[in-house]
Amino acid sequence: MCPNMKDVMGVLVLIEPKDKLKELTVHRSLAAVPFGARYRLIDFALSNLVNAGIRNVGVFVQDKYRSLMDHLGIGQEWDLNRKRDGLFILPPEKFADGTTSWLMNGDILMLRLHLDYLARSKQEYVILMTSPVIWNVDLMKVMEFHLRKNADVTMVYHLDGKDECVGTSTEINTDDEGKVTQIMVNPLLSQSSQVLLDTFIIKRQLLMELIDIAIALGGNDFVRDILIRNLEKLKIYGWEFNGYAEKITSLECYYRTSMELLDSNVYQEVFFKNGPIFTKIKNEPPTIYADTAVVNNSLIANGCKIEGTVENSILFRGVKIGKNAVVKNSIVMQKAEVKEKAILEYVIIDKDSTISEEKRLIGAAVYPLVIGKGTTL
């Protein structure tokens, strides 16, 4: 059965795990955290939706969303600047006195706040995504599975044995048919290796009905208050994704996942497999390497000027690395500057920061040092 993707809409509800990415989320929402030399976390979800042929995407935002709005614009980089449907940015409800609506504290509450958006959309199905995941997935396959199983809800999971995700991931168990038999939210001791990638397919009407009932019963969370409570009543299936996928749940996870892009298999899969990953265009010239540049095993975006040494690192657009500076195992974000003879190891430097001459900053792989946005050291 070939699904008609015109009949599917995308909904991104990114609930912010508070301070999970430390300094990186002080000034911006999780969705807008820079990733992979030229992207933001939300680009992967958006590109996967668009590459599957989805033309109606709602992005529910919570707070600190200026940089996200700036990044998304009218959605033209994702080809979502459409006359009908396209990109919808659905902001929180804030009152004149600065407080927010009670409807802000949970993914289904956020959906409830803009229920009219769901009600007015014409598509029969919704692909709902609630966490930033780095992956390149063919969502058409998930839709196919959903229709074949005649499921009420399909949830996407992968097999993951990594300890660090424990405590921040939802785990499930399925039977031989793929039917979900158990859902466990953030258990501290891992109960199953089937880890949810926070991506769901459900009929739009059904989603609206379930949201209404769940909130009426005092609920606020899609997995806890809709899926777990209705595990018996609904036909909930799990679809296993067997490609590369990392959910960004912590700073360590962010750092490790970033560095995994240096592996050519991961690079090829994440950036090319089912279509390109789109992002905001910056009109930077190509990167210039000076006579003194020494660069190895690194990912580098456009507009950089490199005079020093860069190893096992990721440089975003417009970064400058001075002469005799050494950058190892580090991530340097947009327009940051590392001046002459500075030495960085295991450091994440946020946008627009400057590291002055001869400074030494050393972090650790499990605890990279983060230099906040716009800092001059």
Add this chain to the structure above:
Amino acid sequence: MIKKECIAMLLAGGQGTRLGVLTKKLAKPAVPFGGKYRIIDFTLSNCANSGIDTVGVLTQYQPLALHSYIGIGSPWDLDRERGGVMVLPPFVRADGGEWYKGTANAVYQNLDYIDNYQPEYVLILSGDHVYKMDYSQMLDFHKQKKATATIAVIEVPWEDASRFGIMNTDNESKIIEFEEKPLKPKNNLASMGVYIFNYQELKKHLEEDALDQDSHNDFGKNIIPRMLQEGEKLFAYPFTGYWKDVGTLESLWEANMDLLGLKPKFNLFDRSWRVYSVNPTQPPHYIGESSKVINSLVNEGCIIYGETYHSVLFPGVYIGEQAMVEDSVLMPGARIEAKARVRKAIIGSNAVIGEGCLIGEWGNSLEETPLTVIGEGDKVLARAKVSSQNGHGRFK
């Protein structure tokens, strides 16, 4: 239609025969340049940065790539409700139609387009030069001199002057004589092919020129000399920045090399004068564990395991392990397989250089080494040797 003070007409129909295999399927303005751009980006960006928001682009030769590249002009911020970029290929009228016979004829055939905007001034541009120029300053000069036409000029080396149209001027920059490719130049002020005309005078001259059976219908050969003959006030506007006609393979290679270094002859990193282009969707480029990338420009989507020195790499270029690229320009998607060596070459888009190939020549200094060119999509078999000496230089 809204009135515009000044609109631009950009001549982009040239075949660029001297670019050989690179322009088999491409109009010259669409030839890739500078690791990211196409030649026409510089003129379009100049328009956008100079505040000229209405640009007619006259196309003729192999227009497909050029038309799809220009689109509705969004990359240059020229997707405007009123004005913006408009592609103007030759068309058929009730009394028949014809190709553009010359630069002046191309503009003449589109007088209706210009009339739509009732401009005071028309800026005539060429789509095959690489430079950054503020046309609004030239327009101010034109108005201040109360000129009928103003021609931008640049000082060229005396020994090259006989290759250009040379302007002889008085102390006030008024043009007293124009010589097309003079054998004994009296001056070294060359025309850059950038003109501003008062529209009404231009229109009159184009209409007269169209009736002249003997005319080449060319601005340099006919319109300008005719205006001078009739005693119109023509001024030369001196331009002092970088300007390069990339009409030959050698000059295209040279202009690419001019972008290299921390203090390049032509700076792409100027934030006050950005050069816009259509952005390919490519991930960051990857530099391998034992790669060496020295004194080069590298765009997104490149994967480099080998070595590259003093070269310009467009998006999606692959350089295999132990391959070495020197003094070369690698166009989008070019692939250099392991252990191949390339020196002083232009490798066309999506060309594949097989394992262990030798492309170019070794032994002489860079200046004395001839340029080797591999055409778009060509495949050079493993361990082949190609240079401009062995007859395969302009590899087909």
